[in-house]
Amino acid sequence: MARRSLLISVVAMVLALPAAAQSYPGSKPITIIVPFTAGGPTDKVARDFAEAFRKSLGNVSVVIDNAPGAGSTIGIAKAARSAPDGYTLLLTHIGMATAPSLYRRLPFDVQEDFAYLGIINDVPMTLIGRPTLEADSFPALIEWAKAQPEGVNLGNAGLGSASHLCGLMLQSATRLEMVTIPYSGTAPAISDLLGGQIDLLCDQTTNTTAHVAAGKVKTYAVTTPQRLHSAIYKDVPTLEELGLTDFNVTIWHGLYAPTGTPQEVLRTLNNALKQALRDPEFVRRQTDLGAVVATDARTSPAEHKAFVAAEIDKWGQVIRAAGQFAD
Template sequence: MKKLLALTALATMATGALAQDFPGGKPITIVVPFAAGGPTDRVARDLAEALRKPLDGVSIVVDNTAGAGSTIGNAKVARAKNDGYTLLLTHVGMATTPVLYRKLPYNYETDFEYLGMINDVPMTIIGKPQLEAKNFKEMREWIGKNPGKVNLGNAGIGSASHLCGLLFQNELKTEMTTVPYKGTAPAIADLLGGQIDLLCDQTTNTTSQIEAKKVKPYAVTTLKRLTTPALKDIPTADESGLKGFQVTIWHGLYAPKGTPAPVLKKLNDALKVALKDPEFIKKEEGLGAVVVTDNRVEPAEHKKFVMSEVARFGPVIKAAGAYAD
């Protein structure tokens, strides 16, 4: 018994020493389960820079492990050594993959330590330049007159635009012809060319197109208008008659299950500092994203929020039969 107690004490001391020294100059890797250059990758790279100072200037590397709707990268972190040096930064997919995929190589509830929320990214409902509808009301009437004939694009099953499109159709109680693409870029290209009629996608992907007046913006999916110069005059779907309609694509930070509590606290404290960094805030605002300042930056509240998102998206995905496998 004494030997067991001694070993336990030594293990506790070792964990405490690791946490006290963390990160100790050793590089930290943030796994992004999507390709480089996309909106989640941009958030990760901006956050990595903002995290360096509160983490003693340590080097932070972004590792893009894309594929299978984010599940490959997620699984990589779930299996990683739980010492705080491998983290996951992903979006709302943390809450939707459990419904989209019937079998996952990880458990979203038990295989991760939830570190905190990073931002909320609003969506925009935009149309091809050839559409005659001048506003949301006219666009909605046009959809109603053409049931099943309206082509609604998305960046692929499980993408932000796919989820927004499902909720949009559910709210309108009208079915559209959904057209999935392998990414946002080809979807927007076909929208510009008139091959599809509508797209609901993140401000990180659509703001430049709206600013250049290449597409027709009909609504933003927040309850309040956005303050970004290019988007401030676009009405919300809520004020345009779709009461309560709200869709944001958020990002969060995670560590493998079992990461020592003192290390988790250091990471969460660093995240809170990073989210107040003026340069980081400026970069996020430039993308139309809103940095989180509420209690979702706390691990327990972040996890509680993700569970509520699973409950929210689950019935819509199931009703649409939109499974990825």
């Protein structure tokens, strides 16, 4: 009799598994960990995406959990340690590909500890200067920079930030060694740029567009291979057309789940991601910020992972050449 009861219990559990998978996510909230401060560029992307993602998952609640610190590695590690049940995800940017080269030791493995769900968008970057800077064009800026006896102050939002990476490539491409000034985020860096405390900043359009549109900064170039379609940037040249061959810095954002998340749940999440990327309001918001919503093969898990692997190689070379790393 006991054996029969045990058998019935096991069969009931097995039969219940497909139903449980099919019911995901049910009414339980999904948390998206963002390894940056609230109000920053990645947080803006995450909150816009969360709204579209919520709708594509049947109006389930999607909560943003900001876990900043240590160049995004604290939040990434938190996501890696989360239960692999589909209810805790990670949304982060290019730092997923640069962390392995920037840090000697990491509490996670970006290629082994995560299931890749898809790329969300690409964000161009702009090279901008303080409003009182004497140079009005990029060629004039280079000549001005060469003539500065105490060097040029180049700000960034901290080790591993998008602006840090862009600054590394800018110095390498121009063969100009600048005085790098790291900040604790984008907001204080832009504040000091507007106030004239630093000379230059290379940062995402999600941060710079409002200041560029208002004419509050000198705008020298964009970092994409082609000019941007936005009316605000249509007359801004690319660094490549200005002579910096193969200068392409685009900050992408992707969505991840902890390794071990059930395949049925991963398929549900990927389908919801693709649907969210077609949401007209999400596309409009991203376009207004100068970002381009992903529509290519990188929205699939396999292509997303292959793309990040290539980015790890690309940025590893840049970072090692610059000798930039942290403990």
